Amino acid sequence: MHNLHAAGSLELILVDHHDLSKLDEGLESAVVEVIDHRPPDPRWPWHQKDNVEVTLESTGSCASLVALQIRDKYSTFITAEVARMMFGK
Numbered sequence: 001m002h003n004l005h006a007a008g009s010l011e012l013i014l015v016d017h018h019d020l021s022k023l024d025e026g027l028e029s030a031v032v033e034v035i036d037h038r039p040p041d042p043r044w045p046w047h048q049k050d051n052v053e054v055t056l057e058s059t060g061s062c063a064s065l066v067a068l069q070i071r072d073k074y075s076t077f078i079t080a081e082v083a084r085m086m087f088g089k
Contacts, residue, residue, distance in 0.1 A: 005030050016062035018054075019044045035069065037062045 004010040005027050013033040014020075019041050020028060033053040034046045037060070046054045055065055067086045070077065078086075 001027060001030075015066060018046060018056065035062060035065050037065060 001010060001012075001024070010027070010030040011032045012027060012030045013035065014031060015035045016037070018034045018036045018038070020031075031046070031052055033055075035055045037058060038056070039058070040046075040056055046052050055069070057065060059065060070082075070086065
C-alpha cells in the first residue's frame with residue numbers, strides 16, 4: 001500500500017475503524033472515507049478534513065452502515081443475491 005500511495009494511486013476507505021496503526025499513519029492523506037459505528041477517536045479528527053466523507057453513527061454493527069451506503073449510492077448493484085447476503089440470509 002505504501003508503494004501505491006507514493007505513486008499517487010491509493011484511496012482508502014476505513015471501515016469499522018477510524019484510526020490508522022502506527023505503521024500506516026503515513027497513509028493518512030490517502031483516506032477518502034470513514035465508515036464506523038463507534039464514538040469518534042479524538043486522535044483522528046477526520047470530521048475536520050474537507051476531502052474525507054465521514055459516517056460515524058452508533059449502530060449495533062458497522063455492516064448496517066455499509067449496507068445503507070450500498071443501498072443509497074450503488075442501488076443498481078443490488079441484485080436479489082446481494083440483498084440476501086446483506087441481510088445474512
